[in-house]
Amino acid sequence: MIATVMQTIDMTIANVALPHMQGALSASIDQIAWVLTSYIVAAAICTPLVGFCAARFGRKRLFITAIMGFTIASALCGAAQSLQEIVAARLLQGMFGAVFVPLSQAVLLDTWPRERHTTAMSWWGVGVIVGPIIGPTLGGFLTEYHSWRWVFYINAPIGLLAWLAVTVFLPETPVDRERRLDLFGYGLLAIGIGALQLCLDRGQTLDWFASPEIILEALIAGVCCYMFIVHMFTHPTPFLEPALFRDRNFVAGTSFAFIVGITLLAAVTLLPPYLQTLLGYPVRDVGVLLASRGIGTMISMLTVGRIGNRVHPLQLIIPGMLITCASFYWMTLFSLDTTPAMVVGSGFVQGLGLGLVFVPLTTMTFSNLTPQLRNEGTALYTLVRNIGSSVGVSIVTSLLARNTQANHAAFVQFASPFNDATRLPGYPAEWALQSPATIAALEHEISRQAQLLAYLQDFRFMLWLCILTIPMLLVFAKRRNTAPEPTFIE
Numbered sequence: 228m229i230a231t232v233m234q235t236i237d238m239t240i241a242n243v244a245l246p247h248m249q250g251a252l253s254a255s256i257d258q259i260a261w262v263l264t265s266y267i268v269a270a271a272i273c274t275p276l277v278g279f280c281a282a283r284f285g286r287k288r289l290f291i292t293a294i295m296g297f298t299i300a301s302a303l304c305g306a307a308q309s310l311q312e313i314v315a316a317r318l319l320q321g322m323f324g325a326v327f328v329p330l331s332q333a334v335l336l337d338t339w340p341r342e343r344h345t346t347a348m349s350w351w352g353v354g355v356i357v358g359p360i361i362g363p364t365l366g367g368f369l370t371e372y373h374s375w376r377w378v379f380y381i382n383a384p385i386g387l388l389a390w391l392a393v394t395v396f397l398p399e400t401p402v403d404r405e406r407r408l409d410l411f412g413y414g415l416l417a418i419g420i421g422a423l424q425l426c427l428d429r430g431q432t433l434d435w436f437a438s439p440e441i442i443l444e445a446l447i448a449g450v451c452c453y454m455f456i457v458h459m460f461t462h463p464t465p466f467l468e469p470a471l472f473r474d475r476n477f478v479a480g481t482s483f484a485f486i487v488g489i490t491l492l493a494a495v496t497l498l499p500p501y502l503q504t505l506l507g508y509p510v511r512d513v514g515v516l517l518a519s520r521g522i523g524t525m526i527s528m529l530t531v532g533r534i535g536n537r538v539h540p541l542q543l544i545i546p547g548m549l550i551t552c553a554s555f556y557w558m559t560l561f562s563l564d565t566t567p568a569m570v571v572g573s574g575f576v577q578g579l580g581l582g583l584v585f586v587p588l589t590t591m592t593f594s595n596l597t598p599q600l601r602n603e604g605t606a607l608y609t610l611v612r613n614i615g616s617s618v619g620v621s622i623v624t625s626l627l628a629r630n631t632q633a634n635h636a637a638f639v640q641f642a643s644p645f646n647d648a649t650r651l652p653g654y655p656a657e658w659a660l661q662s663p664a665t666i667a668a669l670e671h672e673i674s675r676q677a678q679l680l681a682y683l684q685d686f687r688f689m690l691w692l693c694i695l696t697i698p699m700l701l702v703f704a705k706r707r708n709t710a711p712e713p714t715f716i717e
Contacts, residue, residue, distance in 0.1 A: 230294055230353045230389040233382055234327040237266075237301070237320065240366035244375040251375065254310045265314045267617065268424045269321025272417045272611040275466070277329045278603030279413075283406050286330060286602070287399040291327035291390060292609025298386030305379035310518060328355065329605035334397065336601055344594075349528045349586045359542035366513075389529030411459050412466035419451030423614070427621040433629060469602055469689055471596075479567055479702040480592025482609050486696045487584060490551065490689055491624045494558075494577065496521070501682050502570065505563060516670025519571040523578025526587075531586050540587030541700055547583025548697050552579060559683050563675065623685045630684050634677035642669055 259464040280289050300319035307313035331351060339347040367376040426444040433441055434561040458464040472478055498517060508516070531543060554577035561569065589608075596604050641648070644660050658669040 228331065228351045229385060229392060230290070230297075230327045231331045231351065232354035232358050233325040233385045235355055236362045236365065237324065237672060239264075240362040240378050240381075244366050244378045247375040250308075252310045252313065255436070257466065258310055261310075261314050261709050262317055264322075264425070264428045265317040265430065266321040269318045270325040271321075271420045271610065271617075273322045273425050274606050274613070275413065275416055275420075276324055277606040278324075279406065279408055279466070281330060281400070282403045283408075283600040285399050285402045287393065287397045289323045289326060290330055290393050290397060293323045293330075294386055294390045296323035297327075299388070301379045301382035301386065303681055305376040305478075310358035312634055319652060331603070332589065332593075332609070333601045333604040334603075337400075337598055338398070345586060345590050348530045348589050349532030349535060352529050352582075352586045352589070353377060353525050355444065355585075399447065402458070407464065409458075409462060409466035412462060415451045415455040415458060417457060418465065419448050420610070422451065423448040424467055424617060429619045429624050430536065430621055447708070459580065464489060467607065468600060468603055471600055474596050474600075476595050476703055477592055477604055477608075478602055479560040479699065480588055481608050483588060483590070483696065483699055484608055484612040484616035485618075486692065486699075487581070487588065488550035488612040489619030489622070490693060491581065491612075491619075493619035493689060494615040495619050496557075497623055497627070497682060497685055498570070498574075499651075501561075505679060505682075510619045516567060516570045518674075520578040524582040525576040525578075527579045527582030528586055530535065531583060535587060535590070541589040541703065543583045544591075544700060545644075545697065547580045548693055549580070550575055551580030552690055552693045553627065555686055555693060558686040558697060559690060561679075561683065561686070578709045594639070619683060623688070625686060626685055627678075627681050631683035633680045634657070634680045635673060638677055642673060 248262060252259070297320060300323060303316035304313055304320065307316055319515050335351055336344060366378050369381065408663045422444045424450060426441055428440050435441055436445070459467055460469055478578065495517070498511050500650065502513045502516065535543065554573050557569070557573040591609060593601060593604060642660070649660065658672070659665050660669065
């Protein structure tokens with residue numbers, strides 16, 4: 228859990244420090260964005276390798292190597308003197324950080340008895356969910372009062388503690404020396420995932436399919452993913468074991484995790500610019516307001532840890548999805564006069580809902596999967612959820628930009644002296660369309676209202692997405708009562 232918290236915090240902690248890093252490294256806006264993009268792409272490409280590496284070299288050995296590598300890469304990020312150096316160090320961070328989440332899940336599922344899986348996953352899930360939420364707050368504090376370099380140096384003591392704990396307590400698993408890497412299959416998957424991540428990350432900046440680069444990346448992603456699927460089901464020893472896809476709960480849970488990934492990060496991405504740009508909150512206050520989401524998540528996860536073993540997972544997931552839907556509906560009622568209480572309340576409710584979904588969903592996904600497939604299964608599950616987050620962020624940011632333009636064009640049609648509303652007694656004098664100053668004031672207000680409506684349309688989109696995915700829960704099969712136990716090396 229310590230290693231996982233370190234990695235999940237690092238996914239978002241650098242976001243608020245980007246402007247300071249941009250000035251220190253003399254980089255443009257597009258160039259400094261590679262500090263985030265390089266980490267995401269490297270983590271996505273290396274996540275599928277976790278299952279093979281754990282089987283080939285041993286789970287404990289891989290975990291220790293990843294912790295050491297991630298900690299050293301963090302120190303290199305903090306010491307970087309140029310953009311090239313920090314991007315290279317972030318690539319290393321992403322490569323080593325890809326190990327933590329899937330391997331932690333596999334460790335918990337194998338070392339805890341089946342009847343206590345939900346309890347173990349709920350405690351571990353607190354770190355996974357809360358990490359991306361407290362990341363921006365911690366990053367803003369360190370950048371404001373110390374330096375952007377401490378955003379990376381903070382990983383050193385955490386990494387040291389994680390290395391010590393894993394070295395002392397984690398048992399080693401048997402090593403399969405005969406296992407060989409399907410290099411062609413992995414190459415197809417890595418190129419496809421890398422192209423997809425670049426397409427999603429740079430699409431909005433380059434106006435999507437109006438750009439030859441985005442068209443090329445989308446074609447490469449589509450062709451490579453298709454070839455990988457065909458190769459997987461026809462090769463005698465494929466990179467991913469096809470038996471994974473014969474498990475009904477694993478397929479259903481992984482598909483549902485894609486949707487959870489969309490809603491998990493999309494709301495966190497939209498709220499900071501909404502609060503800062505439209506409502507005028509400073510960065511520190513935004514971090515405090517968004518902390519309620521993490522508090523709600525912790526409360527619900529700890530509750531799941533106490534009652535999850537006594538109820539069916541669907542009895543937690545369905546109420547969790549309904550609560551999440553209620554929070555998105557609440558967010559569709561936001562306005563330019565939204566109070567801090569509404570932001571805190573909706574975030575707290577959303578945290579409660581997601582906390583009720585995350586742990587039971589993970590438990591059900593792996594409930595019938597054999598221990599031999601758990602390393603690969605957890606890696607694929609994490610990969611799909613992360614891709615869902617990337618897709619969600621790309622969709623909501625693209626919709627926000629396009630809807631803002633469309634709403635502005637629609638509102639401007641009514642800004643005319645021939646509109647009867649301009650002659651009503653309550654019409655503001657500063658919008659009287661009689662001088663350039665009044666026209667500029669009206670244009671400013673139209674832009675604010677157009678952007679506000681675009682945010683509300685994004686919240687409505689996520690609301691309908693949650694509602695329409697609830698029927699997918701009926702696909703899950705019943706849990707088997709028995710499963711073979713994993714083996715360890717003393």
